[in-house]
Amino acid sequence: MPAHEESSNPLVRERAHLAASRAALRAMREDVQALDIRDVTANWVNAAVLQSQIDDRIKALADLSHTPLFFGRLDYLHVVGAEKAEGSEGERFYIGRRHVHDAHGDPMVIDWRAPVSQPFYQASRNNPLDVDHRRRFGYTGGELTAYEDEYLTDPSETEQTSKLLQAEIERPRVGPMRDIVATIQPEQDEIVRSDLGGTVCVQGGPGTGKTAVGLHRVAYLLYAHRERLARTGTLVVGPNRSFLHYIEQVLPALGELEVQQATVEDLVAARVEVRGTDESAAAVIKGDARMAEVLRRAIRSHVTPPVEPVVVVRGSRRWRVPAYEVEEMTAELLARDMRYGAAHEALPQRIAHAVLVRMEEAGEAPDDRVQNAVARNPAVKAAVKAVWPAVDPAKLVLRLLTDAEFLAAHAEGILGDDEQKQILMVKPARSVKAARWTAADAVLIDEAADLVARTHSLGHVVIDEAQDLSPMQYRAVGRRCSTGSATVLGDLAQGTTPWSTGSWEQALFHLGKADAVVEELTAGFRVPREVIAYASRLLPAISPGLTPVESVREAPGSLAVRVVAAEELEAAVVAACEESLHHEGSIGLIAADARIPALAAALAAAGHACLSPGEETTAASRLTLVPASLAKGLEYDYVVLDEPAAVVDGEPDERTGLRRLYVALTRAVSGLTVLHAADLPEQLA
DSSP states (O other): OOSOOSSSOHHHHHHHHHHHHHHHHHHHHHHHHTOOOTTTOSSHHHHHHHHHHHHHHHHHTOOOTTSOSEEEEEEESSOTTSOOOTTOOOOEEEEESSOEEOTTSOEEEEETTSGGGTHHHHOOSSOOTTEEEEEEEEEETTEEEEEEEEESSOTTSOOOOOHHHHHHHHSOOOSSOOOOTTTOOHHHHHHHTOOTTSOEEEEEOTTSOHHHHHHHHHHHHHHHTHHHHHHHOEEEEESSHHHHHHHTTHHHHTTOOOOEEEEHHHHHTTSSOBOOOOOHHHHHHHTSTHHHHHHHHHHHTTOOOOOSOEEEEETTEEEEEOHHHHHHHHHHHHHHTOOHHHHHHHHHHHHHHHHHHHHHHTTOOOOHHHHHHHHTSHHHHHHHHHHSOOOOHHHHHHHHHHOHHHHHHHHTTTSOHHHHHHHSOSSOOSSTTTSOBOHHHHHHHHHHHHHHSOOOOOSEEEESSGGGOOHHHHHHHHHTTTTSEEEEEEOGGGOOSTTOOSOHHHHHHHHTOTTOEEEEEOEESSSOHHHHHHHGGGHHHHSTTOOOOEESOOOTTOEEEEEOOGGGHHHHHHHHHHHHTTSSSOEEEEEOGGGHHHHHHHHHHTTOOOBOTTOOOOSSOOEEEEEGGGOTTOOEEEEEEEOHHHHHHTSSSHHHHHHHHHHHHTOEEEEEEEEESSOOOGGGO
8 A cells, every 4th residue: 555545445435436437427428329419400411420420429438348447646736727826725637548527517537638637647756747646546357456656746755666557568468459548658758749730750669669659649639639630631551451450449449430540552552453463673663762753754755745726716716826825835834843634624724715815805805604615625625635635644654564665765864774674564464454563563553643633631640660661652651641740650670671761861751751850769668678688689780770679677587599309390389389378468479471381280280279460369269370471560478489590581681581580579578489490590699
C-alpha cells in the first residue's frame, strides 16, 4: 500500500468510481440509442447520413469489458486554469480512453487526449505541472485490483520505477496490437501531441513504440481537429495486409472508427490488376525517382504543334483562329506546367475565347453560353484532339515498357541503355488488360495518372515501416497528403527491400515533406536488454552510425542460442516451441520463407495447429508460424528463430539479409530462442 492514504480503503472507493463511471457510460450510450430523428430530417438522404453518424457514436460509446475505462488519476494542487491562491483546493481527474460524464454533465473520466490529461504523461518531480500526486491503476481481467501513487511535490518521496507500468508493458500478448495510452512515455507524448500542420518523422529501433506513437498521434489529431479531419480524411499505410490486421484494433479501442488503412499496393492498384513480379534490378529502376521525369516527358510528347487554323462555322459566319495563335496558347499551357488533363480541358476554352473576341470586334455581343457552345464545336474538338489529345495513363506506361524506341526517346540522359533494357517487358503485352503488371508498374501508372489529373489529398497520412518504400512509392503516398500532413515511422536498420531508403532526408524529399521534423526514439520498452544487445551486433554492418536501442527492461535468461545437428534441427525447433508454450502469451516461430513448408509439416506431425501472421490467438492455439518476410512490425511474447543463416541467404544481398535477420531477432517481448545448424553470420559472433 502507498505511504499516503486518503481513506481507510482507497481500493474500495476507486472500484466504486469505476462502477459509477461504467453506469454513466451506459447512460450516455442509451441516450444516443433513444434519439428519434424522424421529425428532424428533411429527406431520406439526410436521415441516412444522420443515422450513420448516430450508429458510429453508439459504437464509440461501447464499454469494452476487457479494456479499463480509466487507468490513472491526477490530483492537482489547484483548480485548473484558475489563479493559484494559497489555501485553495485542487481538482481530481480520472484519465481514461474516452470522456465519460454523469447526468449533470460533470466529467467522471477525462479523455487521455485532453490538455488537462497531459501532465499524467509529462509531470515529474523536477516539473510537477501543479500535480500533487499521480495514481496508476492495475487491472486483472477487467477488474481494478491495484493502485500505485507517486507524490510529485513531496521531497521525502524517492524516485521509483512504477511496477504497474512495467507490468502493463510486459503483459502477455494474446491477440492483435493493443493501445498504449496507459504507458505512453514523455518523449513519446511530445510526438503524439505535435501539431497537425507539420509532418513528423520518427526514427525508432525495435521496441521503441514508434508504431503505437503513430497510431496514437492519429487518435490525438482526430480529437484536436475532428471537424477538419472529418472533411479531409485520415489514412494509415502499412507494409502488408498481415501488419494492418495486427494493428486494426488499436484505433477502434480508442473510439476512432473512421480511419482508413491500406498498403501502398492498395493505393495504386485501382487502375490495373497486379499479376506479375519484377526482378530485383528492374524493380529498383522502376522505383527510382528518375522515372517521374521519364513519365513527364512521355506525357508531354503527345502535345503536337498545330499545322492548320481552326475555322468555326456559326450560322452564316465563319470565324478563323490562325495556327500560330493556337500554338501560342499551347506554349502558354505547357509553360504553366499544369496537369495534362486540366490543360486538355482548358485549350478548347482558350480557342473559344479567341473566337468570341473576333465576334465582339465584329459587333456581336456573345456571352458565356456562346463561349461554351464554341468550345464544344466539332472544329474546336478536332483541333484539340490533334494538338492536345487525351492520354490514358496505363496505355502510356505500357508503351514505355514495350516500345524500346519510345522509351529511349524519353529516357535519354536519364536512364542508361542497360537500365532501359532492364525495365522493358520480356513478353510485350498487346493491351492493358493482357499485361502482367507488377507492383512497381502500378506505381508508375499512378504517377502518370497524377500527371494527367491531380490525386485527391487527405488531411493526414501515417506511413509505417516507411524505410522500405522506394522513391516512387514515397511520391505515391505523398500525393495523398500533398495538402495535408504526415507521420512517417520507420527504422533505417530494418530496411529489407533492395530500394530501401538510405536516409530520412532523402525519403522526406521524395514524399514532398522536406521540412519535416525528424525525431529519434532510442529507449526500448518491448525487447529485453539481452536480446536487443545481441541483435545490435548487426548494426555496424547494416546501418553504420545508427544509435543502438537502450532497453529499459532487464530479463535474465531471455536469450538462448543453441546449435544442433542439421538432421535434428526441425525436431529441435518443435521442442523449443513446445517449451515456449509452457509460458503464458503468444509464441512466434520465425523462419526463412523457404523453410516454412518443412516447419509447418513438422509442427502438424507433432499435433500443433499454427496461426497466420496477424491472426488473434485463442485458447486452442497461441503459436504463429511467421515467414521472415512478414515478421516486420509484429511482436510475440516468446520467439523461436529457426536457422539465421537461411534468413540471410533468402535475400538478394547480404546487407538486406542481415537486416531481415535483425528484424527477426527483435520480435520477442519476453524471450528469444535461436536454433541453428549452419554457422551463424560472423557479425553475431
